[in-house]
Amino acid sequence: MLHDVDTVQVVATGTFIFLIIGGAGVAVLALSLLGTELFHFGHADVDGPVSVEAVAGFLGAFGFGAAIVNELLGGRTAGTVAVAAAGGALAAVPTAWLAARLSRAARNMRTDPTPTRDDLVGAIGLVVTPVPAAGYGEVRVRVAGQPVKLNARADHPIPVGAQIFVVQALSETSVHVETY
Incomplete structure (x- = not known):
């Protein structure tokens, strides 16, 4: 048992x-x-x-x-x-x-350098918030392959959806743009 x-x-x-x-x-x-x-x-x-x-x-x-x-x-x-x-x-x-x-x-892995404000100049993007003549709107551009949303100024008003070109980087988060 x-x-x-x-x-x-x-x-x-x-x-x-x-x-x-x-x-x-x-x-x-x-x-x-x-x-x-x-x-x-x-x-x-x-x-x-x-x-x-x-x-x-x-x-x-x-x-x-x-x-x-x-x-x-x-x-x-x-x-x-x-x-x-x-x-x-x-x-x-x-x-x-x-x-x-x-x-x-x-x-020791090589990586791409961190983008700076100088890399913003020449970027092409779209207006996501209208850019008034005397204030800031918002634009979306691609920097180093990544979408970036920035504050934007312009010499004349730019409507939502307009294609823009970054002329100058005013700071790390704001740019001066023109229509493309």
């Missing part, structure tokens, strides 16, 4: 320690990739020979890899824990290399 027996899965101490190491590595990696610059002391551009992302990636992969190997081996002895640590290190080296490469690529 079968009896109801509660089974409790016991996690080896080595596995638990490896999981803590892996979790700490992933937490530091997430913080460093999100740009908190948690471990930057001194000048922000000084990263040293090994980046924080590489160390965090190494620790995360080492901890989780070693925990997996330790559980697969049933690591209850010092020898099996040592083999698990070696397995974790084997997983950690390529992960650290990849984390360093990806974080360096993200930091």
